[in-house]
Amino acid sequence: MTTTHCPYCALQCAMRLEPGxxxxxxxRPADFPTNRGGLCxxxxxxxxxxTVPDRLTTPLLRENRGAxxxxxxxxxxLDHVADRLRxxxxxxxxxxxxxxxxxxxxxxxxxxxxxxxxxxxGTSRIDYNGRFCMSSAAxxxxxxxxxxxGMPFPVTDLDEAExxxxxxxxxxxxxxxxxxxxxxxxxxxxxxRRSATAAEALRRGGMxxxxxxxxxxxxxxxxxxxxxxxxxxxxxxxxxxxxxxxQAWRHAAAWWPERAEHxxxxxxxxxxxxxxxxxxxxxxxxxxxxxVEQHAKGTDTTSAWxxxxxxxxxxxxxxxxxxxxxxxxxxxxxxxxxxxxxQLPGYRRIDDPAARExxxxxxxxxxxxxxxxxxxxxxxxxxxxxxxxxxxxxxFGSNPVVSAPDARRVRxxxxxxxxxxxxxxxxxxxxxxxxxxxxxxxxxxxxxxxxNLEGRVLRRRKAAEPPAGVRTDLEVLNGLAVRLxxxxxxxxxxxxDALAELRAASAGGAADYSGVTPxxxxxxxxxxxxxxxxxxxxxxxxxxxxxxxxxxxxxxxxEHRAAAEDTDPEFPxxxxxxxxxxxxQSGAQTRRVTELADAEPDAYVEVHPDTAACCGLAExxxxxxxxxxxxxxxxxxLRSDARLDTVFLPFHYAGEQAANNxxxxxxDPTSRMPEFKVSAVRLRPHATR
Ligand code: SF4
Numbered sequence: 080m081t082t083t084h085c086p087y088c089a090l091q092c093a094m095r096l097e098p099g100x101x102x103x104x105x106x107r108p109a110d111f112p113t114n115r116g117g118l119c120x121x122x123x124x125x126x127x128x129x130t131v132p133d134r135l136t137t138p139l140l141r142e143n144r145g146a147x148x149x150x151x152x153x154x155x156x157l158d159h160v161a162d163r164l165r166x167x168x169x170x171x172x173x174x175x176x177x178x179x180x181x182x183x184x185x186x187x188x189x190x191x192x193x194x195x196x197x198x199x200x201g202t203s204r205i206d207y208n209g210r211f212c213m214s215s216a217a218x219x220x221x222x223x224x225x226x227x228x229g230m231p232f233p234v235t236d237l238d239e240a241e242x243x244x245x246x247x248x249x250x251x252x253x254x255x256x257x258x259x260x261x262x263x264x265x266x267x268x269x270x271x272r273r274s275a276t277a278a279e280a281l282r283r284g285g286m287x288x289x290x291x292x293x294x295x296x297x298x299x300x301x302x303x304x305x306x307x308x309x310x311x312x313x314x315x316x317x318x319x320x321x322x323x324x325x326q327a328w329r330h331a332a333a334w335w336p337e338r339a340e341h342x343x344x345x346x347x348x349x350x351x352x353x354x355x356x357x358x359x360x361x362x363x364x365x366x367x368x369x370x371v372e373q374h375a376k377g378t379d380t381t382s383a384w385x386x387x388x389x390x391x392x393x394x395x396x397x398x399x400x401x402x403x404x405x406x407x408x409x410x411x412x413x414x415x416x417x418x419x420x421x422q423l424p425g426y427r428r429i430d431d432p433a434a435r436e437x438x439x440x441x442x443x444x445x446x447x448x449x450x451x452x453x454x455x456x457x458x459x460x461x462x463x464x465x466x467x468x469x470x471x472x473x474x475f476g477s478n479p480v481v482s483a484p485d486a487r488r489v490r491x492x493x494x495x496x497x498x499x500x501x502x503x504x505x506x507x508x509x510x511x512x513x514x515x516x517x518x519x520x521x522x523x524x525x526x527x528x529x530x531n532l533e534g535r536v537l538r539r540r541k542a543a544e545p546p547a548g549v550r551t552d553l554e555v556l557n558g559l560a561v562r563l564x565x566x567x568x569x570x571x572x573x574x575x576d577a578l579a580e581l582r583a584a585s586a587g588g589a590a591d592y593s594g595v596t597p598x599x600x601x602x603x604x605x606x607x608x609x610x611x612x613x614x615x616x617x618x619x620x621x622x623x624x625x626x627x628x629x630x631x632x633x634x635x636x637x638e639h640r641a642a643a644e645d646t647d648p649e650f651p652x653x654x655x656x657x658x659x660x661x662x663x664q665s666g667a668q669t670r671r672v673t674e675l676a677d678a679e680p681d682a683y684v685e686v687h688p689d690t691a692a693c694c695g696l697a698e699x700x701x702x703x704x705x706x707x708x709x710x711x712x713x714x715x716x717l718r719s720d721a722r723l724d725t726v727f728l729p730f731h732y733a734g735e736q737a738a739n740n741x742x743x744x745x746x747d748p749t750s751r752m753p754e755f756k757v758s759a760v761r762l763r764p765h766a767t768r
Contacts, residue, residue: 081542082109085122086183086522087663089405089532090234090254092118096126096523096542103130104523104543112605113234113531117256120661124672128521129543131671133505135518136548148506148516153550153558160473160515161562163498164200167470173450177204177459177469180418181476182212182407183664185527185539186592187577188552189409190424190584191570192475193417198442198569199560203450204469206420208477208664209413210456211484214750215377216367216403217414222378222635222749223385223401224394225626226589227426228534228608229411230366230402231394232619239398240264242360244353246384247295247370248404251275253658257404265360267353269295270370271655272685272727273720286353290343292653292725293642293757295371299383300639301339301347302354303331303390309351311358313392320395320625323634327386330638342639358391362398369406369657373755375643375745382635389632395621405532407664412530415590415608416581420453424581425588434588441584443569455751457484457744464495471498475552478507481665482730484753486739487709502555507667508733519552520545527574528595534617536595536606553577586612589626642757643745646724650706650759652690656730656738666731682736684713685727686762691715694762701768704728706760709740712768726762730755 080097085106092114099105104126108118138156139148151159167175178196180189189207196205213229220227237243237260246269250257258279266280269288277287290298306312307328317324336347357363365388371380381403388394388401405411417424417438424441427434429452439446454462460483462468472493483489493499493512501510502517510516524545529537545551550558553572560570571577575597586593591609594616599606610616624630646653661678662669669675684702686694696702700715704726712735713728721727728738743754 081540083523083540083542084529084537085118086125086128086668087121087408088254089408089410090114090257091408091529091531091537092122092256094118094122114256115259117259119255121663121669121675124674127672128668129523131505134546135505135516136546137518139516141514156515156517157558157562160500161559164471165563167497171470173201174204175469176200176202176471178202179472179474179477179479180205180207182207182209182410182413184409184413184476185529185574186409186412186416186581187527187574189413189418190416190581191553191556191577193424194442195556195560195570197449198444199563199565201448201450203453204459205418205453206456206459207413207418208456208479208482209407209410210751211482211753212369212406213403213410213414215372215747215752216381218378218750219381219385220403222382223389223632224621228620229405230533231621232400232402233533234260237261237364238263240362240364242267242356242363244269244357244365245276246365246367247372248366248368249274249276249657250404251279252660254404255660265356267356269298271722271725286349288345288349288353290345292655293374294343294639296376296380296383296637297334297339297342297639298345299387300331300334301336301343301350303387304334305336305351305354306358306391309355311354312390316392317390321389321632321634323636324390326636327634330636363391363393364399365393365401366404368404370756373752374757375747375754376640377747377752378749379635379637382637386634389634394632395625397622409529411532411534420455425585426590427588437587438584441580457746457753458751460489460492463492470496472496474501474509478509478665478667480509480512481733481737481739484739484742484744484755485708486737502552505667505671517555518549519555520549525551525574528578534607536592536600536608536610538600643743643754644707644759646759650761652760652762653725654704654706654741654758654760655725655727655756656742657727659729659731662729662731664731666733670731682711682713682728682732682738683716685716685718685721687721687723688717688719690723691717695764696762701765703763703765704741704760706741706758711738711740712736712765726760
């Protein structure tokens with residue numbers, strides 16, 4: 080029996096993996112502060128992923144486009160990849176090769192992937208799928224607090240809250256054990272949909288504020304305005320701990336509740352009531368999720384919610400605060416160790432000379448050889464095979480042809496590559512397009528560390544041997560790096576050796592892991608970063624000062640603006656996308672788990688009965704949903720509490736059923752987050768189903 084953590088979301092529930100009926104491993108809940116002995120259905124069924132029938136156990140190689148993927152041995156596969164990478168670099172320069180990572184990779188893998196790109200390949204072309212999840216919250220957190228630790232306090236602090244605003248978050252569906260920490264609070268849920276969390280809030284006497292999609296920023300401005308009108312702002316806190324309120328207020332001053340109602344559709348009386356409830360609670364939190372973050376103005380929208388929290392004096396005080404509910408399993412750690420286009424380990428900026436010096440010394444390279452910042456995830460994907468864009472991509476832990484916006488365009492760009500290499504455990508939709516597929520171990524077949532949504536570093540323990548023929552991601556990176564002329568010791572294959580190097584690289588950085596040792600982890604110490612060597616960890620941040628040089632938080636002067644595209648007679652409805660309890664991300668894992676696949680076998684579109692009737696559709700029909708970018712097929716699911724003007728689609732399905740065939744890659748100017756949450760669409764009966 081091995082105690083470890085779930086392979087999926089950022090709550091990282093603790094679980095025991097033990098022999099179940101028939102001898103295969105089974106997951107059972109384990110006690111841990113975040114999940115308190117609970118698991119959602121994804122966690123309960125997670126061990127099945129280890130034994131899926133289509134598990135890859137040998138590398139696959141496609142000799143040329145049009146040929147099939149054929150099994151080859153590891154040396155053949157790695158030699159082929161290294162030869163092609165070397166050739167492309169010699170002919171077209173280092174930036175002709177690129178790397179795409181994941182917020183699901185362990186800290187050690189995230190760290191070595193960034194190092195591999197900068198040192199072994201010398202390319203600036205590296206980014207990761209976390210750009211599509213948490214980047215707006217990260218940018219807004221850095222802007223406000225000088226540092227982004229999504230939830231700068233332990234989840235258990237929420238147990239004592241009196242009021243919690245959940246803006247664009249649906250934990251009752253996506254992270255059910257988290258709801259156990261919200262049970263004492265009055266919930267104010269902000270979501271265009273009557274989500275499971277919104278319904279729960281109403282059942283318990285809370286509120287559901289349902290803004291028109293894309294107007295969350297205006298709603299936050301309206302709440303700030305309402306709180307000030309009623310004299311509920313914390314003037315002392317604003318004076319003593321913040322800067323920039325006057326500039327921020329210049330925008331909020333124009334958002335009196337009736338104007339906010341006009342734009343958002345949320346009644347002014349509800350805006351006033353919500354502002355009053357939040358401002359007068361003795362313990363209050365504002366938590367944001369993807370619903371407010373995945374917009375072309377996601378950073379400003381998140382900033383508007385942070386502004387509200389700051390104006391009420393919540394962040395950096397015991398018993399209250401602001402936090403982002405990070406989504407991917409290592410969404411927090413994945414953005415700290417250097418697989419982002421603009422960052423080096425320790426959450427350092429890649430364009431900071433001191434950061435480059437520090438990291439170069441750990442890597443044993445000349446700082447001048449570390450490339451500068453590269454393009455963000457969608458810009459990188461969109462540049463593949465074009466002009467001077469990359470001609471090769473190495474993909475680890477990600478399935479962008481399902482999870483990236485405008486999926487058809489992404490598929491076209493990936494098909495234009497000279498070389499696509501995918502490391503995965505099954506032939507995902509992206510792997511099926513590859514020239515080389517490298518079969519790699521899964522979470523329970525290797526050890527490593529993850530950083531959960533609270534910023535706590537956790538040990539994932541090995542519970543099973545990988546199947547014969549499978550290697551770990553670290554072994555793959557080492558094998559390629561050595562073939563590209565790197566010393567073997569520069570790319571360790573043992574996770575604890577990689578962690579030791581990560582500790583040195585992060586030391587002194589914003590996300591300081593220098594005290595995250597195997598011994599401290601084994602002792603059960605709660606290692607919330609910053610966790611400096613020889614010093615205590617940091618469960619709660621900002622109690623004395625924020626991370627800006629002057630110790631003060633900063634309001635952001637933000638203004639509402641329209642979504643990147645609007646509806647019109649041809650595309651009269653808005654589509655939003657989101658997650659289901661039974662599936663995770665692109666579904667490459669969960670669509671292979673029998674119970675989960677049987678529960679939700681097909682994509683669906685949630686639509687109001689009147690809207691469906693106007694489109695000639697009834698419950699269970701196959702609909703074709705079409706945007707300006709593409710179309711998807713989905714079964715109609717009628718919801719009388721849905722908005723008449725908005726449909727919802729889960730994004731876990733692939734191919735013809737991929738919701739991301741519809742989504743808009745308009746990018747946030749700061750975070751480069753695409754606008755997943757607002758696409759103009761039309762709905763028709765499906766012609767061929
Ligand atoms: Fe917990 Fe998330 Fe895993 Fe569900 S998916 S068991 S909420 S970590």
